[in-house]
Every structure is written in structure tokens, then in C-alpha cells.
Amino acid sequence: MPAEPSVSPSRVGVWLIGARGSVATTAVAGCAAVTAGLHPPTGMVTETGVFHEAGLPALSSLVFGGHDVVDCPLPKRAESLAAGGVLPHDLPSAVTAELAAADREIRIGGPLRGDTRSEEELVDDLARDIRDFVRRSGLARAVVVNVASTEPVPEGDALPASSLYAAAALRAGCPYVNFTPSMGLHHPRLASAAASSGLPYAGRDGKTGQTLLRSVLGPMFAQRALAVRAWSGTNLLGGGDGAALADPAAAAAKNAGKERVLADTLGTVPEGETHIDDVPSLGDWKTAWDHIAFDGFLGTRMVLQTTWQGCDSSLAAPLILDLARLVARAHEVGLSGPVGELGFYFKDPVGEGPAALGEQYADLVALAGRLRQLAQPPGSVEPRAERGDPEDLPGEDR
Ligand SMILES: NC(=O)c1ccc[n+]([C@@H]2O[C@H](COP(=O)([O-])OP(=O)(O)OC[C@H]3O[C@@H](n4cnc5c(N)ncnc54)[C@H](O)[C@@H]3O)[C@@H](O)[C@H]2O)c1
Numbered sequence: 381m382p383a384e385p386s387v388s389p390s391r392v393g394v395w396l397i398g399a400r401g402s403v404a405t406t407a408v409a410g411c412a413a414v415t416a417g418l419h420p421p422t423g424m425v426t427e428t429g430v431f432h433e434a435g436l437p438a439l440s441s442l443v444f445g446g447h448d449v450v451d452c453p454l455p456k457r458a459e460s461l462a463a464g465g466v467l468p469h470d471l472p473s474a475v476t477a478e479l480a481a482a483d484r485e486i487r488i489g490g491p492l493r494g495d496t497r498s499e500e501e502l503v504d505d506l507a508r509d510i511r512d513f514v515r516r517s518g519l520a521r522a523v524v525v526n527v528a529s530t531e532p533v534p535e536g537d538a539l540p541a542s543s544l545y546a547a548a549a550l551r552a553g554c555p556y557v558n559f560t561p562s563m564g565l566h567h568p569r570l571a572s573a574a575a576s577s578g579l580p581y582a583g584r585d586g587k588t589g590q591t592l593l594r595s596v597l598g599p600m601f602a603q604r605a606l607a608v609r610a611w612s613g614t615n616l617l618g619g620g621d622g623a624a625l626a627d628p629a630a631a632a633a634k635n636a637g638k639e640r641v642l643a644d645t646l647g648t649v650p651e652g653e654t655h656i657d658d659v660p661s662l663g664d665w666k667t668a669w670d671h672i673a674f675d676g677f678l679g680t681r682m683v684l685q686t687t688w689q690g691c692d693s694s695l696a697a698p699l700i701l702d703l704a705r706l707v708a709r710a711h712e713v714g715l716s717g718p719v720g721e722l723g724f725y726f727k728d729p730v731g732e733g734p735a736a737l738g739e740q741y742a743d744l745v746a747l748a749g750r751l752r753q754l755a756q757p758p759g760s761v762e763p764r765a766e767r768g769d770p771e772d773l774p775g776e777d778r
Pocket of ligand 1: 397398399400401402403404447448449450489490491526527528529530531541559560561585586587588619620621624691692693695696
């Protein structure tokens with residue numbers, strides 16, 4: 381049997397749930413491209429001066445793996461993203477070695493169609509895959525990041541897939557990030573395990589387009605004492621995300637986050653709805669319209685309309701790299717529980733925190749300062765992922 385690699389204090393794992401999806405593939409390819417100096421780190425907040433000397437792991441130290449339920453090889457997935465214009469056309473061949481390396485670390489997750497494993501067995505299997513990855517790659521730690529398809533809001537007590545993965549992350553002793561609106565660690569049955577895990581976590585649902593804009597415009601109307609009467613939005617989107625959100629139950633989870641930002645920044649819930657339409661031929665490109673009807677002085681009626689045309693995966697991927705680095709560093713310095721200062725990245729942030737982007741950015745800058753100041757605890761090279769205590773995890777199942 382080959383010898384176990386020694387643990388490197390500088391190698392950090394990024395375990396992606398939904399590892400063969402658009403966002404995950406773009407994050408893996410993008411990390412390799414930036415590391416190789418092929419592209420600048422545009423869109424990565426952690427590469428700005430604010431994070432200078434904050435002790436974040438280097439991009440070159442990130443090692444990727446993950447779970448998915450499909451088996452399309454990552455280099456092939458990257459080629460189809462390049463064909464769709466999401467990745468530069470020559471990038472998949474330039475970073476094929478890195479894509480292949482990540483591909484070798486992807487395991488089939490679950491639950492699979494007709495899966496007969498119990499919740500307990502599934503969590504154990506998923507956690508074992510993560511622990512094996514950490515051990516095999518000699519990692520100091522690994523962050524589990526959920527970028528799998530959005531699932532419908534679950535009914536009943538059973539743990540949905542996203543929560544099984546979140547429980548597995550805790551069981552493997554890994555910090556956790558939920559970039560999707562799925563339940564993940566929010567499930568009430570995981571609350572005590574999350575609280576007692578001593579691990580940092582962040583989520584939910586990355587804020588990359590329409591909601592990002594809302595978290596800037598909402599405070600503007602409130603601060604200028606303009607009365608928003610109605611705020612309506614429509615999104616046209618293709619790709620895997622568009623297909624998943626064609627299910628009204630899945631879209632409901634996403635729209636709740638978009639509307640919450642308005643309620644939190646305006647202080648009231650304005651009239652109007654948000655819709656998501658699946659338009660497969662748009663692929664990864666999203667068009668989002670907002671129509672904001674507001675009153676000015678003496679009740680004068682006015683309207684602001686915005687059009688956002690974005691490529692979803694290229695907006696999301698740099699944030700995945702940011703979050704993995706930030707949560708890895710938070711874990712290294714011993715932070716635990718919800719990292720509220722990461723609300724900047726999310727539609728529905730964990731913990732207490734402001735909803736306006738400007739205030740959220742100030743919190744992020746404060747976190748950077750804290751991370752810079754916190755001395756690395758002695759012996760922090762010990763792989764914490766090896767120390768996950770299965771007895772801590774979902775209590776009622778054990
Ligand atoms: N700008 C953005 O792209 C953005 C912003 C916020 C949130 N998100 C969320 O990120 C997620 C990923 O988006 P995407 O465009 O990459 O979607 P995608 O459809 O391309 O990829 C999702 C991947 O998840 C996999 N998957 C599905 N069920 C799984 C399971 N049980 N276990 C493991 N893997 C599973 C699929 O096979 C697929 O490979 C979505 O939930 C989306 O809502 C994206």
C-alpha cells in the first residue's frame with residue numbers, strides 16, 4: 381500500500397457538492413487559470429488589498445474534489461462551458477491537468493435513484509469520502525461547499541440531500557458553505573450538531589446578480605426617504621440552474637431570498653413578485669429585469685427599471701474561491717458557528733447582520749482585520765478534519 385502523504389499546513393481542500401456542475405467547473409478551471417497567471421483574479425474580493433496578510437490560503441494551495449450524481453468528466457464539462465462561451469475557448473486545454481486532477485477526486489454522492497441506504501448510512505458514506513480525500517491529499521483542512529442543484533423546500537422530517545451532505549461535512553470535521561438556497565445546515569434536525577461542532581459555517585444562496593443589485597438599490601431608496609410602492613422582477617435563465625428552477629418549489633426557495641433582501645433593506649414588503657423563467661437556449665446567461673415604482677416629494681410617481689445581463693457561473697465562481705479561502709482561514713484561527721461577516725456574499729445570510737451591501741462590505745473588511753490579527757494557534761497544522769467526532773452528529777440518529 382502506498383504510504384500516506386504527510387500533512388501539509390498549506391494545502392487546503394475544497395470539497396464541492398455538485399462538483400460537475402457549471403459553477404464548480406468554472407471555479408476549478410478559474411483557480412488553475414489565475415494560479416498559472418493566465419487571467420487576472422477579476423471578481424475575487426479576497427485578491428484585493430483588503431485581505432493583504434490576512435493569512436488566507438494561497439490559490440495555488442487549493443486542492444479540489446467533491447460529490448456529484450453524474451459522471452461527465454470535468455475536462456469534458458469544461459469544454460462544453462467553453463463552447464457556450466462561459467470559459468475562454470482555450471482555457472480547458474490550458475488547465476486540463478488541473479481539471480483531470482479534480483476529476484479523480486470526485487465521488488458519486490447520493491441519495492441515488494432507488495437508494496436503499498438509511499440517512500445514517502448515507503451520512504457515514506459521504507463523510508468517509510471527505511475524510512479519505514483529506515487523508516489521501518495530505519490536507520491541513522477541507523471546506524465543504526454546496527453548489528449542487530437547488531432542491532425544493534422539503535416537507536416532513538426527513539433530511540433532504542443538501543442536509544445529508546451538511547451533516548456529512550460536520551461528521552468529517554469540515555467547515556461548511558451553502559452557496560444554494562437549499563436547506564443544508566439550516567435543517568432543524570442539524571441545529572444542535574451545528575452548534576456543538578465547533579466549526580465555522582456560512583450561507584445561504586450566493587448573491588451574484590439581481591439580489592446584489594437589490595442590496596444596493598434598496599438602501600438607496602430607504603436612505604433618500606423615497607417611498608417604494610412596488611418592486612417586481614423577472615429572470616430569464618437557462619443551464620442546469622434554469623432547469624432546476626423551472627420547478628416552482630425550487631424557485632420558491634430562491635425567490636424567498638430575493639424578496640427578503642427588499643424587506644430587510646426597505647423595512648417594508650413592497651407590492652410585486654419575482655419570477656424565474658427557464659429559457660434553455662440562454663445557457664448560463666441570465667437576464668434579470670427589475671421594475672421599481674416609487675413616490676417622490678408630494679407623491680410624484682416615478683419608476684426605475686434595471687436590466688442585468690450576467691453569466692451566472694463567472695459571477696459565482698470567484699465567490700466560491702473567496703468563500704473557501706475565508707472559511708478555511710476562519711477554521712484555522714478557531715472561529716466557530718455562523719460567520720455573519722460573510723453576509724456580503726449571500727441572499728439569506730446566517731447569523732445576525734445587515735442586509736445592505738455597503739454595511740456588509742464593512743463587516744467583511746472588519747473580518748479581514750480580525751483574521752490578520754488572530755495569531756495562528758499553536759499546532760494548527762493538525763488536520764482538524766481527522767478529529768470530527770461522529771458522536772456529535774445528528775443526535776437523534778445515533
Ligand atoms: N450565479 C450563480 O451561478 C448562482 C448564484 C446563487 C446560487 N447558485 C446556485 O448554485 C448551484 C449550482 O449552480 P450551477 O449553475 O452550477 O448548476 P448546475 O446544474 O450546472 O450544477 C449542479 C450540479 O449538482 C449536481 N447534483 C444534483 N443533485 C446532486 C446530489 N444529490 N448530490 C451531488 N450533486 C448533485 C448536478 O448533477 C450538477 O452537476 C445552484 O443551486 C444555484 O442555484 C448559483
